[in-house]
Amino acid sequence: MSxxxxxxxxxxxQLGIGHKEDVSVPKPVLLKDISLEQTTKxxxxxxxxxxxxxxxxxxxxxxxSGACGIIHDAAxxxxxxxxxxxxxxxxxxxxxxxxxxxxxxxxIIVQEDENGKATQVYAFGTGYKGELGLGDFIFKSAKAQxxxxxxxxxxxxxxxxxSVSHVVAVLSNGEAYGxxxxxKGQLGEPEGVIYGPRKVTGANFKVIRAVCGREFTYLLGxxxxxxxxxxxxxxxxxxxxxxxxxxxxxxxxxSWGSIFVxxxxxxxxxxxxxDHGQLPTSEVPPLSQIAIGSEHAVGLxxxxxxxxxxxxxxxxxxxxxxxxxVKGRWNVIASSQYLPQESKxxxxxxxxxxxxxxxTG
Numbered sequence: 157m158s159x160x161x162x163x164x165x166x167x168x169x170q171l172g173i174g175h176k177e178d179v180s181v182p183k184p185v186l187l188k189d190i191s192l193e194q195t196t197k198x199x200x201x202x203x204x205x206x207x208x209x210x211x212x213x214x215x216x217x218x219x220x221s222g223a224c225g226i227i228h229d230a231a232x233x234x235x236x237x238x239x240x241x242x243x244x245x246x247x248x249x250x251x252x253x254x255x256x257x258x259x260x261x262x263x264i265i266v267q268e269d270e271n272g273k274a275t276q277v278y279a280f281g282t283g284y285k286g287e288l289g290l291g292d293f294i295f296k297s298a299k300a301q302x303x304x305x306x307x308x309x310x311x312x313x314x315x316x317x318x319s320v321s322h323v324v325a326v327l328s329n330g331e332a333y334g335x336x337x338x339x340k341g342q343l344g345e346p347e348g349v350i351y352g353p354r355k356v357t358g359a360n361f362k363v364i365r366a367v368c369g370r371e372f373t374y375l376l377g378x379x380x381x382x383x384x385x386x387x388x389x390x391x392x393x394x395x396x397x398x399x400x401x402x403x404x405x406x407x408x409x410x411s412w413g414s415i416f417v418x419x420x421x422x423x424x425x426x427x428x429x430x431d432h433g434q435l436p437t438s439e440v441p442p443l444s445q446i447a448i449g450s451e452h453a454v455g456l457x458x459x460x461x462x463x464x465x466x467x468x469x470x471x472x473x474x475x476x477x478x479x480x481x482v483k484g485r486w487n488v489i490a491s492s493q494y495l496p497q498e499s500k501x502x503x504x505x506x507x508x509x510x511x512x513x514x515x516t517g
Contacts (some may be wrong), residue, residue, distance in 0.1 A: 158517065160185040160196065160207070163489065164472030164510035168203035169235030171510060172216030176235055180471030182490055182513060186236035187214075196514045200449070200507015201258035201281075202320075206240075211252030213240045213265060221261040222298030223281030242280070242300035251276070257318035258507070259287040259336065264323055265300070266313045273312045277303040277325065277353075285321045286351040289335040306333070306353045319368035319412070322350075324375075330362030331355055332375055340371040342388030358387045367448075369394060369428075370412035379405050379420070386415065392429035399425070409448030409506075411466070416453060418446045424455065432467035433483025440486065449506030452482075456504050460492030462513055470509040489513070 161182035162171040169176045173183045197208040204217030204224050214237040215224035226243035240263075254274040255266040262281030269275045278300040279288040288294060289303045307313060307327050315326035322336030322343060333353040334343035341347050344357035361377040368374070372388030372395070382403030386395040392413040404420040413429030422442025426435045434451055440463065445456040452466030452473055464473040464487050469480030474487035490513045492501055499517025506512065 159515050161513045165470035168218040170203055170205045170217035172235060172237040174235050178470045180475040198505025198512045199256050199258040200510050202260040202508050205507055206256050206258055206263050207237055208253060208256045213253050213256060215240050221282045222296055223261055223263045225280060226298050255316035257316045259318045260320045262287045264318060266316055275307060275312050277306055285337040286349045287321055287323060287336040289352050292351040315365050317366045317368045320370050322368060324366040324368055324373050326363050326366050332363045332366055340389040342371055342373045359385050365408060367408050367410040369410040374410055374415050376408060394428040397427040407446055409446050411448050411451050416446055416448050418443060432481045434466040437484055445504055447504045447506035450508040454504050454506045454511050456501060460501050461488050462490040462504055464489045464511055472509045472511045
């Protein structure tokens with residue numbers, strides 16, 4: 157059995173479950189010709205979700221923004237995932253897609269070139285603050301558009317991240333480039349709206365990973381030393397509460413106002429916004445994976461339980477909330493004990509008030 161289950165905000169059909177109502181109990185996602193024999197990456201925008209599986213991109217949600225690619229009958233687009241139609245002879249078709257990210261109304265992908273290197277960066281959707289990275293004259297396109305002359309010759313993309321209105325790509329030489337809204341310094345100096353890839357200043361180490369909050373960017377170096385830096389807004393103390401280093405980190409994530417670091421021992425370190433219970437309690441058990449949404453967190457425990465906590469007004473943290481929050485505790489939203497013996501929870505995902513559980517077996 158291979159499947160994806162989803163809960164949370166669904167007003168635009170971004171859960172891909174056949175209707176447009178929010179749900180707080182996991183529902184199976186409707187998949188059109190999608191193979192799930194390996195871990196699937198899930199990235200959520202404001203009203204759309206993209207899935208990356210076996211190098212192929214799929215999407216469900218708002219067809220009007222263009223973030224789901226070309227949809228010929230947008231008014232009657234079904235609430236299910238389908239392979240993205242990039243709509244151009246020059247758009248990705250023949251090579252594997254390596255990375256994907258979603259801003260509020262756009263999608264960004266990195267495709268391999270003919271040499272198997274991740275060098276082809278495409279954007280599609282709507283971006284009034286430079287999120288498409290296509291210059292200051294192109295702010296909407298349902299066709300996938302290649303970002304020209306990026307990355308620089310001889311380099312490839314090794315990580316890709318986005319939040320509401322900015323995008324960051326980490327390159328193989330340890331530099332990070334960004335585009336979109338940089339008015340809070342989240343893309344380095346000088347501040348402002350950046351319409352095409354620009355080197356991010358502010359990291360004095362080789363960057364290997366990036367995640368984005370609403371108005372900040374979090375960059376990390378090699379896990380052994382744990383060098384890191386938060387660029388941008390210090391609202392909710394996202395910068396000033398950061399520890400000096402995060403050695404032996406395993407994975408990272410960011411909500412709109414908080415930062416989460418999964419350590420090698422399975423413990424979760426977090427700081428930043430906590431008014432809806434976004435930060436984990438000290439009792440959270442060791443985790444093997446994390447997925448961080450707009451203002452909630454999802455974690456997979458070592459014994460295959462999926463936990464969720466934080467702002468859950470749309471059902472994305474399960475049905476048991478207090479004034480829409482799961483604060484100072486967590487809900488178990490899925491567990492392998494209810495799966496066939498040969499199946500397992502392979503990965504989890506989180507988006508804008510959405511949560512995802514991928515099952516293989």
